Amino acid sequence: MIKRQMIVVKTYCFKLYKAKRNRKLHKVINIAGIIYNHCIALHKRYYRLFKKSLNIYKLQKHLTKLKKIGKFSYFKEVGSQAIQDITQRIDRTYKLFFRNLKHKIRTAPPSFKKIRKYKSFTLKQAGWKLLKDNVIEINKQKYKYFKSRDIEGIVKTITIRPAILVGKYRLYPRIPCI
Template sequence: MKTLKFKLYQHKRNRHLKRMINAAGVIYNHCIALHKRYYRRWGKHLSCAKLQSHIAKLRKRNPFWQSVGSQALQDICQRIEKAYQLFFKHNKKGVRPPGFKKVKKYKSFTLKQAGYKFLNGNRVKIGQRVYQFWKSREIEGTVKT
């Protein structure tokens, strides 16, 4: 597996994408708060499936959260679950549970299968909008995320 990064051109039209990233950061912090609250109340770990179903219900009522796709939302929950499992496995070695992040420092979220499409040249369609990126090298193979 090979990981490549491409930088978007700086433009005021990117504000929609930045809004989506901020919404993903807010959702991430809300999921962390739910984990902490659930453990404080019930003394158990909150399962990933229960968290995903709860966040999907909340997403229906909040238009700001609807800017983030459903698969991206599931990926946020799965990343938190993976971090908690790492914490449970290596607790003696000093691994800390996942914590809150400043939304300002939240830089990206993952689009798995839906939500993006590469167009000809150096353009990518994310959601309903088309963005241009700095194509420093050719994209080889098929893009998974």
């Protein structure tokens, strides 16, 4: 008899202290929006030329090649796993779009987003580290946050989103508790 454990995923929300260094996070979120729009454009162009959906692995490989070109060197400011998360989200939405077409559900393909309205980026395993005294290190930059409660379990992913007020950011660590 096999016993299965139930994995509970908890999400915590913490606000970052207001600081000038938060501009760097805003810049990274804007670059993530540029990458998102670039991927949507590549998908549309590929579908128009070949009448097929673009493979996620080809897209990720293409983006890593772009980071080496001087014109797109600013893509390096966004972590590689954050870029992979962006491509995975786009791939999921295109799969949902084609599935809905197959089942004759009225739908639209993913579209471009305004860069200033791009909401967040997610760091999975690398690019961040929780330190002592309410400090988190993101892309070799330290940020202080309001720790309103203790974190239970192991933090797996962190999502950085701008708050309503400019200069404040929220951290959303996803923590599976066993």
